[in-house]
Amino acid sequence: MQRSLYWPYLAGQQYKRAKGSWLLFNMTVDKNHHYLFQAKVSDRQLECIGTAKDGQWLVLQDPKTGEKKEIYDAVSGAAVCSLKHGDNExxxxxxxxxxxxxxxxxxxxxxxxxxxxxxxxxxxxxxxxxxxxxxxxxxxxxxxxxxxxxxxxxxxxxxxxxxxxxxxxxxxxxxxxxxxxxxxxxxxxxxxxxxxxxxxxxxxxxxxxxxxxxxxxxxxxxxxxxxxxxxxxxxxxxxxxxxxxxxxxxxxxxxxxxxxxxxxxxxxxxxxxxxxxxxxxxxxxxxxxxxxxxxxxxxxxxxxxxxxxxxxxxxxxxxxxxxxxxxxxxxxxxxxxxxxxxxxxxxxxxxxxxxxxxxxxxxxxxxxxDNLIENVREVGAYTKAALQAALKDCKVAGDVRGAGNFISVELVKDRATKESFPFENNMAKVLQEKTFARSAHFMCINGCNGYEYVDGKLVQHGTHITMAPAFGYSREDADFIVRVLADTLFEIEREYL
Missing domain, CATH: 3.40.640.10 (Type I PLP-dependent aspartate aminotransferase-like (Major domain))
Structure with a gap:
């Protein structure tokens, strides 16, 4: 049996050779096994299966349950997308x-x-x-x-x-x-x-x-x-x-x-x-x-x-x-x-x-x-100002910083002293889960206030949440982003202070 002729038939099945011929036998694929070697190797990530609405929303699917969720990509992956996902042109x-x-x-x-x-x-x-x-x-x-x-x-x-x-x-x-x-x-x-x-x-x-x-x-x-x-x-x-x-x-x-x-x-x-x-x-x-x-x-x-x-x-x-x-x-x-x-x-x-x-x-x-860089400058300035206004009385919003639509908020336990939350709280995970529950995806990272290894264990100080949407995002998008961040941070204030 030549592989070049029969490989489409064999694909996805296990086979072995015996006395010059190929024997096929069934293979059970474990859907719970994480075959892709990235991120957490112990579990499968949510999988992107497409886009929704105007291309700034991703459609994610749980590989185990098949459940789908639409999520606003407020950080365009890792500040990557200048154009919206699935740009038709x-x-x-x-x-x-x-x-x-x-x-x-x-x-x-x-x-x-x-x-x-x-x-x-x-x-x-x-x-x-x-x-x-x-x-x-x-x-x-x-x-x-x-x-x-x-x-x-x-x-x-x-x-x-x-x-x-x-x-x-x-x-x-x-x-x-x-x-x-x-x-x-x-x-x-x-x-x-x-x-x-x-x-x-x-x-x-x-x-x-x-x-x-x-x-x-x-x-x-x-x-x-x-x-x-x-x-x-x-x-x-x-x-x-x-x-x-x-x-x-x-x-x-x-x-x-x-x-x-x-x-x-x-x-x-x-x-x-x-x-x-x-x-x-x-x-x-x-x-x-x-x-x-x-x-x-x-x-x-x-x-x-x-x-x-x-x-x-x-x-x-x-x-x-x-x-x-x-x-x-x-x-x-x-x-x-x-x-x-x-x-x-x-x-x-x-x-x-x-x-x-x-x-x-x-x-x-x-x-x-399409003057998208000008849009970043104008709508970005609007976003930053709106975010600063929305968070001016939030006790856990330490700093709003950035340029264009590349903007971060640093989380603090005490605005006066700029004390960070204890690393045991894993505030990056908290931010990720709470914003995701509100149908938005941001970059949430621990360690903006430094890191150290204590007894061989990584300890990261400080947490920030970053946005970087596609260049063509609108003021309506900005209002949604600000609302999600403000609701999330005030919720954290209530729960952790």
């Missing part, structure tokens, strides 16, 4: 996109889809970037940026730079290099396989809510952070530092902390002083999520002129329809390599994937055509 073109697609390896050939997407994205950067590259995930993009930074220095004849300065309480991904420059509770468990502390020295977290001392002005807080950055350069040998990694607006680790005015300008000046590159991670916060084409363009807290040397992006570029991310490259980095070896280090199998880049370009064109 993009999906109707997918067949044509696929027919045009041919796989090419980037060492041998380029392709028009990647070239066109790179040109489009550079055109939105106001001259800050002259080149772009594409991979599949934010973790990959950040590791590519690390390699590009080191190559830049090598091309300039400076071969001793290998260190990357980055913040505590920051997230840059889960690959070895990306996890090394980041800081999250899983990192200590994997420490022996990561880059050494010498290679990835850390600076202070960016968290005005907790780290601005009483009476301290924004200017004084900014100076404190920049002094810490410069001191870290000095202590680690400025001539060894290749670059500084920063989330422009913090993401999942501490929940949408926005930098003080002048901070990014000051960080870039220190990098230039010591010959290192400034690398901004906008995988989660960028490409319109905070109300501007690139988040460093925000007039309140962004760079006053120009851009970073390298910038990583992802998530919203493909709207969750395809896996897509990448790196934006400033002219000085492009020119150093062009005038040097002329060849970029590093190649990956799905580097500049044709179909992914085609979809990414269609998504980006729609975002700009």
């Amino acid at each position: 993009i999906l109707s073109q997918m067949n044509d996109f696929a027919k045009q697609s041919a796989y090419t390896f980037c060492v041998a050939f380029s392709n028009t889809a990647a070239e066109d997407l790179a040109e489009f994205m550079c055109s939105k950067s106001e001259g800050c970037f002259s080149s772009a590259m594409f991979v599949c995930s934010g973790s990959e993009a950040n590791e590519q940026a690390m390699r590009y930074a080191v190559q830049y220095h090598i091309e300039k004849g400076d071969k001793e730079r290998y260190k990357f300065i980055s913040r505590t309480s920051a997230y840059h991904g889960y690959l070895v290099g990306a996890l090394s420059i980041g800081d999250n509770p899983m990192k200590p468990l994997l420490k022996k396989m990561l880059l050494s502390d010498d290679q990835v020295p850390k600076i202070s977290r960016l968290m005005p809510y907790r780290d601005m001392k009483p009476g301290m002005s924004e200017e004084e807080y900014c100076k404190m952070l920049l002094d810490n950055l410069e001191q870290t350069f000095v202590e680690n040998g400025p001539e060894k530092v290749a670059g500084v990694f920063m989330e422009t607006v913090s993401g999942s680790s501490i929940g949408n902390s926005v930098p003080p005015k002048g901070y990014l300008d000051g960080a870039r000046a220190i990098c230039e002083k010591y010959g290192a590159l400034l690398i901004l991670d906008e995988v989660m916060c960028g490409l319109g999520r905070c109300g501007y084409p690139f988040t460093f363009m925000d007039p309140e807290y962004g760079l006053s002129t120009g851009g970073p040397d390298l910038l990583t992006f992802g998530k919203t570029v493909g709207a969750g329809i395809v896996p897509l991310s990448g790196v934006m490259v400033a002219p000085k980095v492009v020119n150093a390599i062009k005038e040097g070896s002329g060849t970029v280090m590093g190649y990956q199998t799905y580097h500049s994937h044709y179909l992914n880049c085609t979809v990414g370009l269609a998504v980006q064109r729609k975002i700009y055509r």
Whole structure:
């Protein structure tokens, strides 16, 4: 029996070979077994089986009971969806996109889809970037940026730079290099396989809510952070530092902390002083999520002129329809390599994937055509103000922060002292369950006020809940989000205080 002829018949059944022939026997499939190796391996998750209403609602099904529930996706997965789920315009073109697609390896050939997407994205950067590259995930993009930074220095004849300065309480991904420059509770468990502390020295977290001392002005807080950055350069040998990694607006680790005015300008000046590159991670916060084409363009807290040397992006570029991310490259980095070896280090199998880049370009064109970034800025500001008003008297709502529609609320036990709830309460789970019961899904995470291991057990301090809906969400959507959050937090106040 040839597998190629009979495999459709055999699929889903067990078989074994005996004396040159194949014997079939029935196999009982355990519907309660969790075959997918992700999240909780002891149990199956709720499964998404489609979308509802306008595409911002997911239809979830319990795999054991078959029970269905419609849920408003207030965080678009993990701040991924720039367009709503199941966008008919993009999906109707997918067949044509696929027919045009041919796989090419980037060492041998380029392709028009990647070239066109790179040109489009550079055109939105106001001259800050002259080149772009594409991979599949934010973790990959950040590791590519690390390699590009080191190559830049090598091309300039400076071969001793290998260190990357980055913040505590920051997230840059889960690959070895990306996890090394980041800081999250899983990192200590994997420490022996990561880059050494010498290679990835850390600076202070960016968290005005907790780290601005009483009476301290924004200017004084900014100076404190920049002094810490410069001191870290000095202590680690400025001539060894290749670059500084920063989330422009913090993401999942501490929940949408926005930098003080002048901070990014000051960080870039220190990098230039010591010959290192400034690398901004906008995988989660960028490409319109905070109300501007690139988040460093925000007039309140962004760079006053120009851009970073390298910038990583992802998530919203493909709207969750395809896996897509990448790196934006400033002219000085492009020119150093062009005038040097002329060849970029590093190649990956799905580097500049044709179909992914085609979809990414269609998504980006729609975002700009329909003024969705402006919608994020306007409706996001409305949402944040409404949330602050709704929670002004809520005793467990410690801080409402963020930019665009990338907004978080930090939960506290005491607003005056900013004391977090005991870790035993697992307030992230409490928030998740209570908002889900109100038919909304948010990102609920413990640890925004730090973590530690006590007797080998992880203890996470502080909890935040984050929203990041699709760019086209309306004021009616915002009102629903605010109502769910307010009802949930006041319920927690009644039950836990």
